[in-house]
Amino acid sequence: xxxxxxPFPNLQQLHKPMLKPLLVCLLATLxxxxxxxxEAVPGKRHSTQELLGYSVKDFHWQATRADQEQAQREKxxxxxxxxxxxxxxxxxxxxxxEILSAVLLYNREIEAARGPALAALPGLAAKPVDYxxxxxxxxxxxxxxxAAAQLWPLLAQLSTPREFAIAAxxxxxxxxxxxxxAARTQIQARMQLQFPAWRDEPRLRALGLALQGGAGAxxxxxxxxxxxxxxxxxxxxxxxxxxxxxxxxxxLGLAILRGPxxxxxxxxxxxLFQVPQLARALADLPGTITLGNTPQGLFAVRGSSTASxxxxxxxxxLETKLPIEAPVAEFFQVDGSDLDWSESLYEAxxxxxxxxxxxxxxxxxxxxxxxxxxxxxxxxxxPAYYLDAPxxxxxxxxxxxxxxxxxxxxxxxxxxxxxxxxAQAFARSFSQGPGGQDPMVKGYLLMLELPGGSGPVxxxxxxxxxxxxxxxxxxRPR
Numbered sequence: 122x123x124x125x126x127x128p129f130p131n132l133q134q135l136h137k138p139m140l141k142p143l144l145v146c147l148l149a150t151l152x153x154x155x156x157x158x159x160e161a162v163p164g165k166r167h168s169t170q171e172l173l174g175y176s177v178k179d180f181h182w183q184a185t186r187a188d189q190e191q192a193q194r195e196k197x198x199x200x201x202x203x204x205x206x207x208x209x210x211x212x213x214x215x216x217x218x219e220i221l222s223a224v225l226l227y228n229r230e231i232e233a234a235r236g237p238a239l240a241a242l243p244g245l246a247a248k249p250v251d252y253x254x255x256x257x258x259x260x261x262x263x264x265x266x267x268a269a270a271q272l273w274p275l276l277a278q279l280s281t282p283r284e285f286a287i288a289a290x291x292x293x294x295x296x297x298x299x300x301x302x303a304a305r306t307q308i309q310a311r312m313q314l315q316f317p318a319w320r321d322e323p324r325l326r327a328l329g330l331a332l333q334g335g336a337g338a339x340x341x342x343x344x345x346x347x348x349x350x351x352x353x354x355x356x357x358x359x360x361x362x363x364x365x366x367x368x369x370x371x372x373l374g375l376a377i378l379r380g381p382x383x384x385x386x387x388x389x390x391x392x393l394f395q396v397p398q399l400a401r402a403l404a405d406l407p408g409t410i411t412l413g414n415t416p417q418g419l420f421a422v423r424g425s426s427t428a429s430x431x432x433x434x435x436x437x438x439l440e441t442k443l444p445i446e447a448p449v450a451e452f453f454q455v456d457g458s459d460l461d462w463s464e465s466l467y468e469a470x471x472x473x474x475x476x477x478x479x480x481x482x483x484x485x486x487x488x489x490x491x492x493x494x495x496x497x498x499x500x501x502x503x504p505a506y507y508l509d510a511p512x513x514x515x516x517x518x519x520x521x522x523x524x525x526x527x528x529x530x531x532x533x534x535x536x537x538x539x540x541x542x543x544a545q546a547f548a549r550s551f552s553q554g555p556g557g558q559d560p561m562v563k564g565y566l567l568m569l570e571l572p573g574g575s576g577p578v579x580x581x582x583x584x585x586x587x588x589x590x591x592x593x594x595x596x597r598p599r
Contacts, residue, residue: 163429167437168560172425172548180435180535182501185528190503198229205233209240217241218255224263225403228506231263238264242271246278253284254411258404261291269295276311283490285315286324287410293331305332323486327409330479344572345474347583351379351590353472353567354597355419356454360550360564362422362439362497362543364522365578368570370401370414371511373577376497376524377587378546381554383594385587386546393580393587394546396539398497398522399515400568408483409490412519416443418484419470420495420566421452425544434501436526436540439547441495441566443488454563480570492520497566499526499540522568 183189201223207213217237224234241248241256248256260268272292279285289308296304309332312319319325355361358381366374376396378386386394400415408416420441427435442452444467450458453470460466467485468476475481487495500523504514516523524539535541551562571578 163427165427166561167425167427167544169548169552169557169562170560172437172544172562173552175437175541175545177535177538177541180538180541181533182434182528182535183533184431185434185501185530186533187530189533190530194227194503197223198227201227201230202233205230205237213237214241218252221255221259225259226506228510234259235264235267239268239271242268242275245275246280250281250284253279253281254287257284257287257291258406258412261287261294261406262404265291266295276308277315280315282316282319282322282324283410285312286328287406289328290331290406290410302334305334308332323489324409327407327483327486331407345472345478347569347571347586348589348593349472349474350567350569351385351586352383352593352597353470353475354594355470355565357381357383358555359454360422360547360554362547362564362566364398364400364415364497364566364568365583366398366400366415366568366570367574367578368572370399370405372575373397373399373512373515375578375580375583376522376543377580377583378543378550379590380550384591386550393583395580396524396543397515397577398524398539399512399517400522401512401515401517402520403517405517408520409486409492411490411492415495415518415520415522415568416483416487416492417480417568417570418482418487419444419467420484420568421447421454422547422562422564422566423447423451424561424563425548428496428498432502433496433498434526436499436535436538437544438496438498438540439544439562439566441497443492443495444485445488446493484568495520495522497522497524497540497543499524499538501526501528522566 184193201220204213204216204220207216220234221238224230238256238259242260245253245256260272269292272288276285276288276292279288289312292304292308293301309329312325312328312332316322316325319329351363360381361379362376363379364374364376374397376398377393380386388394402412402414404412406413408414420443422439422441424440425437426440428438444452445462449460449462449466450456464482464485471481498521500516502516504516507513507516524543525537526535526540527537528534529536547564548562551557551564556563574582
């Protein structure tokens with residue numbers, strides 16, 4: 122067992138930003154609500170001018186104090202170990218979903234939970250679907266290789282698309298080469314047999330694209346020009362956050378900001394304004410799956426609030442909404458519309474060269490699958506939980522994009538916040554546009570994975586595409 126985890130690291134010592142997770146139901150269960158200062162009232166909406174007036178000194182979160190954080194962690198880990206020590210039977214069986222959720226969060230007791238997780242698979246089809254999802258998600262993250270022998274027969278018993286898809290992704294996860302190709306073919310045949318209308322189900326359609334892979338895939342193999350996407354008109358006059366990530370979400374991505382005039386926001390020294398972000402989920406599942414990675418594609422930004430979830434903390438988040446989660450008028454940022462959502466309507470916001478790029482359809486499919494409450498927010502979770510992970514000191518989420526924050530472990534005061542920088546830069550850009558008098562910030566988020574490269578996304582690899590995008594914006598038809 123590891124030595125006790127350290128308190129929050131000093132970011133200047135690490136030379137890397139630390140990020141945060143939103144664990145929608147999990148942390149609300151594991152952590153009691155921390156005491157909150159008046160400015161961190163849960164659900165408070167922040168106007169454009171309020172956002173611009175804040176400083177890091179306005180925020181504190183007592184749960185980030187080293188003494189409180191360590192006490193809560195040890196309490197939760199002790200409860201986890203007690204549940205793992207339960208003898209086989211009804212109580213242990215009922216506790217398994219919470220056990221695996223805690224293992225995912227704290228990244229501890231992974232070996233101790235292996236046996237119970239694998240033992241649950243033969244009878245899993247008889248359990249409620251949320252029970253199935255919790256177990257399969259942990260299996261996908263930690264135990265996929267050894268679970269294969271039990272997952273193949275289970276696949277034929279799973280009658281719900283979400284759980285079928287999670288099991289399929291778990292089967293594919295450890296495989297490569299010809300073995301993976303054979304598994305794809307077998308899963309495709311099983312999916313077509315069990316779900317004849319699979320093309321109309323968003324999670325199964327996304328799975329179908331993953332199963333095609335390689336030659337013959339519906340997705341073009343060469344990503345369209347990045348500059349054309351960075352110049353997408355969307356709704357002229359509104360700011361756009363572009364969050365650019367690596368495939369696999371193993372390392373930090375980067376958020377850059379386009380202003381309402383089509384120019385990208387820059388620092389006083391001429392460098393691109395940038396905030397590191399991570400878009401990886403605890404279970405590392407695709408974006409169409411509940412609590413999976415942040416889906417690629419387009420989101421509407423609709424205001425800023427303080428979270429009620431104790432894993433997010435008090436820093437104002439930017440609220441983003443998927444298609445369908447936001448009605449057409451709200452997504453298109455207009456006063457009203459009699460249009461109904463359709464895939465072609467979503468595509469109409471994208472440049473023509475990107476409309477058939479299947480990965481950008483993930484946000485559309487995620488909205489159809491019922492995903493919601495995917496936010497851009499800060500971090501109050503100790504990155505030391507993920508000390509051995511390649512993305513350390515970032516922390517995975519339940520599907521959101523998180524920006525770095527540093528909290529004083531002695532006082533719980535906010536010392537530095539990439540999230541506050543991003544929210545304020547967005548608010549400042551919005552205020553400079555034609556709708557800048559609106560009290561609620563509005564705009565867009567576009568999430569994209571960049572092929573190539575193995576390290577964190579750097580502004581140097583984006584600079585040429587940004588300059589070309591600005592020229593395309595200026596030359597676009599009016």
